[in-house]
Amino acid sequence: MDGVFVEQISYGAPVLKCVRDSTDMFLDVHLMVQEPRKQIGFFADAGASLIDIHVESGCDIAAALREIRERGVKSALAVKPKTPVEKVYEYLPLCDMVLVMTVEPGYGGQGFIPLTASKIAKLRQYADENGFEGLNIEVDGGINAATSDIARAAGANVLVAGTALFGAEDMSAANRLLKGCANS
Numbered sequence: 247m248d249g250v251f252v253e254q255i256s257y258g259a260p261v262l263k264c265v266r267d268s269t270d271m272f273l274d275v276h277l278m279v280q281e282p283r284k285q286i287g288f289f290a291d292a293g294a295s296l297i298d299i300h301v302e303s304g305c306d307i308a309a310a311l312r313e314i315r316e317r318g319v320k321s322a323l324a325v326k327p328k329t330p331v332e333k334v335y336e337y338l339p340l341c342d343m344v345l346v347m348t349v350e351p352g353y354g355g356q357g358f359i360p361l362t363a364s365k366i367a368k369l370r371q372y373a374d375e376n377g378f379e380g381l382n383i384e385v386d387g388g389i390n391a392a393t394s395d396i397a398r399a400a401g402a403n404v405l406v407a408g409t410a411l412f413g414a415e416d417m418s419a420a421n422r423l424l425k426g427c428a429n430s
Contacts, residue, residue: 259288266293278351283310296320298345301333311340331365349387355409358388363400370401391423
């Protein structure tokens, strides 16, 4: 987060590098920045596994997605709740994933926006009907045990949960509920 695209500012590539040095886990970096092309190299070099950029950012989206892939990193395109999902369609050949924001980006703890479920479903249908059956659809914002079911039913297969996990008394049980496991 750069304080421009969204109001908040978050950690940068040096922190990611420290995380990468400690794990071989998949690291998904969501760039909520106005000019993602200025940041792609830093995060790719720091060890990102996937870099998400916003379709609403002020850059050449296709060039940015190509640059991410040229650096050997998976690419993703994020879309805010008020932006029509059709804005991402032309870029799907350059995407490993699409992130549908289910809250306005920038602040944790917000509630899931119910209308985003139809956006997820529309994207899943378009992807399946147009040769992108394997496209990962990620959701971020207000994801908890109840909304994870809604998001998965609409077609999402990657869930980002912050408050539901980090605010839980038993993170492991909360994680099982997010995955739709009845026996928590």
